[in-house]
Amino acid sequence: MKFLSALLLTALLAFATGLYGALPWWSFAITSFIVAIAIHQKAGKAFLAGFAGLFLLWSILAFLIDNANDHILATKVATILPLGGSYWVLILLTGIIGGLVSGLTALAGSYMRQTPKPKQSESI
């Protein structure tokens, strides 16, 4: 349950800060960090929740935009970057980039709250 809540909250807060174009693109790093502190999990799970939250948010958003766009722009960008012109790879890359940043900050958040002697018995 904790894992899912952390994941959803991570995605939700990232989406909300993302609505403000004046904020830097990495604003979600802070919210993911806070979520990992608020919903404490072990390092591995915290990382995964943080990663998955942003990976899913960014890749789904990208997928929806790309689909409505008939892949026009993604195909061009995937040639510039270069990713062989594959919009699929570009969508995945988008998700992974967001996921990694979020996952690492969630990891930091988790370590911040962990006591030096890790406790047992936390479950999802």
Place this chain on the structure above:
Amino acid sequence: MRIVPFIISAVGAAGLIAVLNTQLPVGGSKTPRLGYFLSPQQGFWQNAEPVNGSHDGNIKLVGLKAKVDVYMDERLVPHIYAENDVDAYYTQGYLHAKYRLWQMEFQTHVAAGRLSEIVGPDRIDTDKFFRRMGMVYAAEKTMKEASKNKEIKAAIDAYAQGVNDYISKLEPQQIPFEYKLLDYKPEAWTAQKTYLFLMFMSYDLTARGVTNDLKMTNARNYFGYEDFDQLYTNVQDSLDPIVPKGTAYTPASISVTAPASVDSLYYGKTNSGGAAIAPVVPDKNNGSNNWAVAGSKTKSGRPILANDPHLGLNLPSLWYEVQITTPTHSTYGASFPGSPAVIIGFNDSIAWGVTNAGRDVIDYYDMKFKDSTLEQYWYNDVWNKADVKEEVIKVKGKPDVIDHVAYTAFGPVMYDPSYKNESTKGKYLALKWTAHEGGQGLQTFYDLNRARNFDDYLTAIHKWTCPGQNFVFVSKSGDIAIKQQGAFVARWNRQGDFIMPGEDNQYMWQGIIPNTENPMMKNPARGFVSSANQKSTDDSYPYYLGAASDFPVYRGVIINKKLAAMNNITAADIQEMQTDNYNVFAEMARPVLLKFASEIALTTEEKKYIGVLQSWNLRNDVGEQGATVFRAIWDSLETAIWKDEFERSPLPLPWPDEPILLDIMLRDSVYYFADNANTPDKTETLRDAVSMAIQKATKACAELEKNEELAWGKFKDSRINHLLKIDPLSRLHLPIGGGVHIINATTKTHGPSWRMIVHMTDEIEAYGVYPGGQSGNPGSKYYDDFVDTWAAGKYYRILFLKKIAAAKSAQMKWHLTFTNS
């Protein structure tokens, strides 16, 4: 807290963000900030427009006087219906910004010498080049003069306000794609930028001289004037001028006299020539076709006008279609993103189009300065104070670069010891250019938008100074006309073809030809007028028009030949003609090539390609192999004739134009240049040169054939580059025929940038197409949706509707309203 893992992960996260937030160098360029660029809520994904998205809207523009309705048709062409002119231009500015903001700013940054600010130190030389040409200086001067007209000032200011209203409403995530790619932000638009854009067009259409005059000077110094004048002859045997041969002209009202020193100082063999290859040179093929046929030659009995300006083809396109309807006028046509009004188009009474006049309006003067501070120059026997302007060039990621440009009695000093290359070493070359002389800017087009008849047209174009154009005209009342108009220098023979002495005013321009003496033709008996950048008159015109190399010959020949033969003309006939791929140059050159070939022993393979050439239908259609064989032989022949001698010059020389070599071939005389200078023991003849050319061309053609690239379309491989020359944003490998000397003047990267045909029937029948799309956004389906239509030689029927009809038309897909509250 687990301090060590926390620090490691926190530093890791911060490091990753930092890397993703930095433009990383890759090859010669830089990546976008990847985290930002890939963010679906902020980065490029936001520019991926839904293909079924709406273009409706209710927009509040506080400066509007009244409500404006805009109907967007299915091609995303806005039809603006405003209650007054100022509101219309306000809205046009807003729409240009909405669909073309990045391009508008980019083009004006180029003109202002501000490219380094966006792309970094690679373009400092380009920036210096434009600044040293005095682009900003000239834009400001024109703005000052043109703004005296309240209407023009109001139009340009309202336009700027429209652009700025759009920019101020723009959410950061909505900025155009290219800003995100290069990582910068739009700045405010100003009236001055409109003038900078117009200066860019002046540069593009008249500034070949900044390189040409240097090369011509080298050639004169290298060959000596006598030989030069023969080699680069100003005689064009095939010329069919805009105003037909044999027309009588009134004597020149300005009698120009060459200075007494002209033989020794100017034509003479002083070896003082400098040469420079400028970082950017306007395309030699910048030209165009336009013509008009009178009712006497059309099926309907009404005139038809056609125009296709040939320019570098880019995405986003230079052009943006628009209809502007107010109580004072209703006009449709191609507009420049960056400027209000319609530039090439028609209204309910008249239509107009332009081609480049090609006249030489830019010269160099060789100056003497006291020292490298550029503060004093020698002129008319005294030291004069130069006006030294400091140019601060901002460079992305690097400190500013400071440049100093001295302004003299002639104009800005383009080359001096601080901006030079090996061949301009020690020289101070000042530039004199009609574009520096101010002028009334947009006034001509503003007036043409509202013109109702021939007199209005003439009054409007007489205000035009630079770049000189051939304005073609038709009216519903049945008039057709063409006039070459601009501020043209009254020159003595060859004045300004080379660098001129600048230590006194002897070589200064002696006057500008009065408008009334510019070549014109109205309602000629032959029933048509036309221009295709050829010389406007024969040699009986009382002023020197400029070097023949400024004036291509063959398109004019074929256009006039066709128009003379055509009768009962329809708009469909004109479409066919405007996209015609017949090669009249090859028609003249092939027989002489074949004649020489028949006198040479050929190998089997050579015979094969000569056979292809022989059976070719003289059309540069996409699939024709003969067109490629012809081009390969001709280019090899030019190389065989010119390369050996010309390479011996330490400084760059221009190769003589194609008509010159063709005339030599046709005369078949013993020709000095045919001899290969690199084989001193042998004397080659023209025949040997042709034989060598066939050998070389055969090799090239065999290679092409192996790669299945012998067909003309494959060989030519036309493309439309994105302004940043990024391939995935460009359109490559377009199946389109045509080429140099052909009415369909499409070369690899250059050609008809807007094709327009207007038939002056009661309900105007008009067609248009340009190689691009109405949206400048690479993420829009309207970015390049006209390209295939254009390449196929097809047109769109233009919707030119009254407001009531527009509101009801099924072809109007969206409705935008603009109100002030």
